[in-house]
Amino acid sequence: xxxxxxxxxxxxxxxxxxxxxxxxxxxxxxxxxxxxxxxxxxxxxxxxxxxxxxxxxxxxxxxxxxxxxxxxxxxxxxxxxxxxxxxxxxxxxxxxxxxxxxxxxxxxxxxxxxxxxxxxxxxxxxxxxxxxxxxxxxxxxxxxxxxxxxxxxxxxxxxxxxxxxxxxxxxxxxxxxxxxxxxxxxxxxxxxxxxxxxx
Numbered sequence: 001x002x003x004x005x006x007x008x009x010x011x012x013x014x015x016x017x018x019x020x021x022x023x024x025x026x027x028x029x030x031x032x033x034x035x036x037x038x039x040x041x042x043x044x045x046x047x048x049x050x051x052x053x054x055x056x057x058x059x060x061x062x063x064x065x066x067x068x069x070x071x072x073x074x075x076x077x078x079x080x081x082x083x084x085x086x087x088x089x090x091x092x093x094x095x096x097x098x099x100x101x102x103x104x105x106x107x108x109x110x111x112x113x114x115x116x117x118x119x120x121x122x123x124x125x126x127x128x129x130x131x132x133x134x135x136x137x138x139x140x141x142x143x144x145x146x147x148x149x150x151x152x153x154x155x156x157x158x159x160x161x162x163x164x165x166x167x168x169x170x171x172x173x174x175x176x177x178x179x180x181x182x183x184x185x186x187x188x189x190x191x192x193x194x195x196x197x198x199x
Contacts, residue, residue, distance in 0.1 A: 007056035021195040029055040041074040049106030073150025075101035098130035109183040118186040124167030
């Protein structure tokens with residue numbers, strides 16, 4: 001059975017995989033996300049996903065599959081990764097409330113048996129609730145928005161502040177499972193080949 005290596009420290013990405021029957025190995029890439037500077041959010045997300053995957057690929061034995069992902073929020077013509085600090089997260093939320101942004105997640109899957117790679121970036125529109133200053137302050141105080149692209153998550157304390165989305169929920173979490181299936185297929189692997197053995 002092939003092993004899937006997730007080149008990410010994100011517990012949310014890991015949870016998506018385990019819920020889908022896949023138990024990945026976790027190897028953090030250590031890639032400096034600030035090294036990619038582009039006004040195109042899809043380019044930023046896709047490039048960083050590739051850098052993370054290839055950084056980890058160089059440390060793994062032949063036969064593994066390595067998956068790199070990266071997410072950025074496109075809002076008001078800007079590309080937003082993780083906020084710099086609590087003040088930055090607060091300012092972002094004051095700007096985003098009652099409005100919408102687009103969350104882009106880049107995916108890069110490498111088959112170390114062949115050296116082949118498959119890439120795809122997915123995008124989902126996110127509609128934010130018109131939260132008040134007290135709600136923003138309370139959310140920022142949790143520390144959650146400081147560790148995630150766009151200063152929000154859809155699967156944590158921020159869930160009540162996301163009114164709706166247009167697109168794949170997994171893209172907003174940080175890993176589109178339908179996209180992973182397509183990338184595996186491009187490399188000649190079936191997703192069921194990664195499922196944990198059933199007892």
